[in-house]
Amino acid sequence: MPEEDLYGNTKAQLLARIDVAMGGRVGEEIMHGKEQVTDGASGDFQSATRIATMMVKKLGMSEKVGQRVHNDPAMDGGNSFIQVNDLSPEMQHIIDLEINRILAESYARATEILKSHHKEHLLLSEALMKYETLDKDEIKAVIEGKSLKRNAPEKKKK
Incomplete structure (x- = not known):
């Protein structure tokens, strides 16, 4: 930031x-x-x-x-030759x-x-492991115990 x-x-x-x-x-x-x-x-x-x-x-x-x-x-913009604290x-x-x-x-x-908020934390953790990202509405749905209306991304094969 x-x-x-x-x-x-x-x-x-x-x-x-x-x-x-x-x-x-x-x-x-x-x-x-x-x-x-x-x-x-x-x-x-x-x-x-x-x-x-x-x-x-x-x-x-x-x-x-x-x-x-x-x-x-060090934050003087480099304007001084001698740094004094x-x-x-x-x-x-x-x-x-x-x-x-x-x-x-x-x-x-x-x-x-x-x-x-351990229960909510666990639900969000599981959802993030499955979906990788969640938007605001999806976070709200997960916390409320609702299932998401999208598929999990396919895992890349190594």
């Missing part, structure tokens, strides 16, 4: 995006166990981390960090803790949501 897409969203909307990103890994852990997770969530983790970082460092959405914008020295080690630590807090809370929310 481009950085520009993060502007104009509420804090609740950004947190929801992080929760969705965490859902893939949490779903794998619930379905297959923590020792059987794959690297499939790496892109989701990158997206979640980018959003949490923006919230803390640029959008003033952390009470502990405050409303000051904290730019990364104007953050104290203490502030760097607070920023890191806040980003980690947002991610951990999101992970916990995603876990609670998927565990409390």
Whole structure:
């Protein structure tokens, strides 16, 4: 998700995006166990981390960090020859803790949501294994326990 897409969203909307990103890994852990997770969530983790970082460092959405914008020295557009980090080690630590807090809370929310909707999660997982993709109406039908009115794609032979 481009950085520009993060502007104009509420804090609740950004947190929801992080929760969705965490859902893939949490779903794998619930379905297959923590020792059987794959690297499939790496892109989701990158997206979640980018959003949490923006919230803390640029959008003033952390009470502990405050409303000051904290730019990364590498993000100055290449205009300086010397990169200077104007953050104290203490502030760097607070920023890191806040980003980690947002991610951990999101992970916990995603876990609670998927565990409390285990039946729906299982139905969707089975449908995705069969059909590979689902649109909004198909997701609704699957959750309601209805069968889909299309055939599963043919599996390619190796």
